[in-house]
Amino acid sequence: MLRQLSSLPLLFRPAGPLHRYHGSLIARFTTTTPASLKQLPPRPKPPPESEIEESFLKGSGPGGQKINKTNSAVQLRHIPTGIVVKSQATRSRSQNRKIARELLAARLDELINGTQSRTAIVSEVKKKRAASKAKKSRRKYRKLAGEKGREEKNEEEEEEEGEEEEGQEEARLHEVEGKTKTTESNNAQQTQATPQGNETR
Amino acid sequence: MPRLPPSVFWRARREISPMAAQLLPACRDLESAANELRWIRQHVRDTRSPIPPELRIWKLVEKRGRGVPLQYVLGTQPFGDLEIKCKPGVLIPRPETEAYTLYLASLLCKDQALSTTPPPSLSILDLCTGTACIPLLLLHALQRYPSLSQTSLYAHGIDISRHAVRLARLNQAHNNHLLSAPSSSSISNHVDNNPKLNFTQASIFSPNLLPILQSHSPQWDVLTCNPPYISASGFRRDTARAVRNYEPRLALIPDAQLAGLASQCKCQPEDVFYARVLEMAAVLQPRRVVLEVGGWAQALRVVDMLSEELMALYRTVEIWRDEPGAGEGRKREVVEFGGREVRVRGEGMGRVVYLYQGTEEGG
Ligand SMILES: C[S@@+](CC[C@H](N)C(=O)[O-])C[C@H]1O[C@@H](n2cnc3c(N)ncnc32)[C@H](O)[C@@H]1O
Numbered sequence: 001m002l003r004q005l006s007s008l009p010l011l012f013r014p015a016g017p018l019h020r021y022h023g024s025l026i027a028r029f030t031t032t033t034p035a036s037l038k039q040l041p042p043r044p045k046p047p048p049e050s051e052i053e054e055s056f057l058k059g060s061g062p063g064g065q066k067i068n069k070t071n072s073a074v075q076l077r078h079i080p081t082g083i084v085v086k087s088q089a090t091r092s093r094s095q096n097r098k099i100a101r102e103l104l105a106a107r108l109d110e111l112i113n114g115t116q117s118r119t120a121i122v123s124e125v126k127k128k129r130a131a132s133k134a135k136k137s138r139r140k141y142r143k144l145a146g147e148k149g150r151e152e153k154n155e156e157e158e159e160e161e162g163e164e165e166e167g168q169e170e171a172r173l174h175e176v177e178g179k180t181k182t183t184e185s186n187n188a189q190q191t192q193a194t195p196q197g198n199e200t201r
Numbered sequence: 202m203p204r205l206p207p208s209v210f211w212r213a214r215r216e217i218s219p220m221a222a223q224l225l226p227a228c229r230d231l232e233s234a235a236n237e238l239r240w241i242r243q244h245v246r247d248t249r250s251p252i253p254p255e256l257r258i259w260k261l262v263e264k265r266g267r268g269v270p271l272q273y274v275l276g277t278q279p280f281g282d283l284e285i286k287c288k289p290g291v292l293i294p295r296p297e298t299e300a301y302t303l304y305l306a307s308l309l310c311k312d313q314a315l316s317t318t319p320p321p322s323l324s325i326l327d328l329c330t331g332t333a334c335i336p337l338l339l340l341h342a343l344q345r346y347p348s349l350s351q352t353s354l355y356a357h358g359i360d361i362s363r364h365a366v367r368l369a370r371l372n373q374a375h376n377n378h379l380l381s382a383p384s385s386s387s388i389s390n391h392v393d394n395n396p397k398l399n400f401t402q403a404s405i406f407s408p409n410l411l412p413i414l415q416s417h418s419p420q421w422d423v424l425t426c427n428p429p430y431i432s433a434s435g436f437r438r439d440t441a442r443a444v445r446n447y448e449p450r451l452a453l454i455p456d457a458q459l460a461g462l463a464s465q466c467k468c469q470p471e472d473v474f475y476a477r478v479l480e481m482a483a484v485l486q487p488r489r490v491v492l493e494v495g496g497w498a499q500a501l502r503v504v505d506m507l508s509e510e511l512m513a514l515y516r517t518v519e520i521w522r523d524e525p526g527a528g529e530g531r532k533r534e535v536v537e538f539g540g541r542e543v544r545v546r547g548e549g550m551g552r553v554v555y556l557y558q559g560t561e562e563g564g
Contacts, residue, residue, distance in 0.1 A: 056524060063523060063550050064495050065431055065453050066440040068270050068293050070237065091240055092279030093296060
């Protein structure tokens, strides 16, 4: 089982040049927590179709003309790991199939890369950002109270610069967030059905 | 239909919103109520109206809660990558139809990939076309396929209903931007290669129709048909209330007068359209015939209706289940029928009877 997991990354490594994949891995290890979204690792690619078992969830019954339910839910099972993801985010089954594959790619990335996975890094960046925002508002408050320090001011300027750079990526992050949020709050669940390699981490 | 327990309404109100509780009688469970409420809100956000959004949402929820199908409430149904407009009076496209239409498109593409010279044209005849969901999705899928870029695609839809034909044309216009060939092929300065699509309002039982169809195309490549196939008793017994109350009977149950024909062709009243379509197939001899059916028993009855002439013409006879592509390569299911091997594909209920003049590649 252990061996199976360690050989796993090979199965769904992106089709592109390997060194790029390694490159991004190394980058991830050196910058433990990127301050800017520019340093985010690329979105993980879904595994090949031959490793996916797809099913469409719908009620029992005759189907066809006799029923007109809006059953657009798509469930995927990744055969090598047993990971199951489900999406019913949209009314379109075609769209849900794409979303489910993105979800599966993210779950596999989390399984393999753990704290260095894209999901983990995105949430780390978000946490940092929220903290810095809180800090800034505290500072603004203090500024109003008239106890501004010189050192702090420099720090602030630096941060503001960083903030602007991030601004452009903001929309992209929100898109990611939106997707995960919808998928978690109301329409797609991810169940980790017997992840065979959990004990290795 | 059993009454829902009050506790479900409580939970909907508390965990989602009072509007979800209002959707429950139609949606039947919390998950779909939450989904549909989200889709209604999205629809209101994405479309313009002088009416305030909150009021619109409330109105749509009220309508849906009364049992009107969501597709009529929102006016659309996604179908593959297309958006099909839906209006009361015309049947809403079903996910099973979407699944086999995409599967058929993949077969046609595979077939083209194998042939050394791309055919100059490919023609599709869709009987009982309704919203035109089938020919529109086929054209869309085929037109994007590189090896068909030199092939001119043509489809023709037939429906008896004036409302259907009008909606079919509306859907053609609505999806026109997705039907034109990719811009790259226009660089090579070829003749206008956009797919063509026409509709005719006619009964498929009309004796005048066959000569007209023959004049449109000397050789049809594909004949598709999703005819009314529900029996009168099946309509009462196991057809959903939203279907019975809101979708047109004309689209679901073969007309009683036509049922009189059934005794002549020695078939059950709900199978009478298949008798006619097979008769047409014997004359038009399309290379492939795709007939949607209401289940396994009906699929077998349709296979049984094949004349010796048709058996000789179509070397491949298959039954497709709801998901024809599922489980490919993992299992092989076959039934023996009248000394003929009938391949069964996919998973789910029996959904399609498929005839092909050639032999299918990739067993
Ligand atoms: C089950 S619906 C199929 C609609 C569409 N093809 C689909 O798959 O969603 C059957 C259609 O057949 C049409 N129809 C009924 N009787 C007909 C007849 N005698 N000739 C032609 N069309 C007929 C109805 O108007 C209806 O649109």
